[in-house]
Amino acid sequence: MTALSNFPITSRWPAAHPELLQLYSAPTQNGVKVSIMLEEIGLPYEPHYIDIGKDETWSPEFLSLNPNGKIPAIIDPDGPDGRPLCLFESGAILLYLAEKSGKFLPAESSRRYETISWLFLQMAGFGPTFGQLGFFHKFAGSAYEDKRPLNRYVTESKRLLRLLENRLDRRKWVMGNDFTIVDISLLGWVRGLVEFYNAREIVAYDDLVEVPRWLESCLARPAVQRGLNIPARP
Template identity: 45%
Template sequence: MTIELHTWNTPNGRKISVALEEMQLPYVVKTVNITKGEQHAPGFLRISPNNRIPAIVDPDGPDGQPISVFESGAILLYLGEKTGKFLPASLRDRVPVLEWLMWQMGGFGPMPGQVHHFRMVEAESDRRYGLKRYSDETRRLYSVLDKRLAQVEYVAGELSVADFAILGWAWRHERHQVSLDDYPNVKRWYDALFARPGVQRGFDVKLDDQA
């Protein structure tokens, strides 16, 4: 049965389209135009009470009953559990996936997101302060990722949902004013992921209303 992906063209939205493509799950995109406030519509709030995209509705959920899931990290874990793909079965092997997924959710998302925000601030003094604060932290996070990827091929060793989560934000590295040439291990990982047909499809799929 076909999963509904309620989303928009953002890093968090791309995490899920990539995962769905890599897991070869059938899905249909239901755009939620956040520039027009559609994330506050009552129908969307029923499946995403935090009024944030993405969210999914799986008509073939646990025990064959429909289920909705919000928050991108929770969606990735749900899809990994559902398919048995990109989420190791053993606890020992699963721990690094969880660690790096939480690293993305707690840092490598909120911090670059603040860079996005402060680049748009009009007051120059506020803009300078905010950009320096969050740009410095964003670059520190890229360095953490680069050091990790000097040791392993993928962030948790084997390809996992943690890679999809982090890639959704690394995709916007130019908007972060970060050159991947400064982080060679991140660049190697990034290029390797984008060489995968499933990842390419996940980023090619239309997630907004633009023609």
């Protein structure tokens, strides 16, 4: 096993337990995907808080792990073939952890690819759309006189929520009876849309039935509750 000290990021965020998987993240909609997954599968890990408000993701140390400068990212000292693995992009990390643990990703081939399709939809659709809505509704974009960008993302967010509503009809979880990485990838973004971005009214969230029921079931899971606050903010 290669010493973690060989990785530049550990000079700024030292590993107290280098034998454990190292998580570099923050409790954002993207970040909590990985902390929730780690809590759900029970894999021991060491979290490191990355302060995105202070642009720590753009430091040379962090960029050595993720050249795209975004959280979350991991180093698994016990990666494939016993060699350390550095990985970024939350969707890729979820897939890796699912395969490593044998949990939350169907083994049967057709179901596995269907699950991956929904995971990619979250990555390409739900996350970017909800994030842009949040910018134009809550943050600097709210001051723009031209409301066409906001209206565009409101309309698309409502469409995606209705898609999810239809998918959850007669299903406990997005993929049916089994909780999967799709639920893990989506729950933080749906929760953030209504609670953090304060968009409940403009996306007509209270007109939905299945999505609120599903989100409540997600949030009732103890591992989800733990993961939503990891890494802890200072």
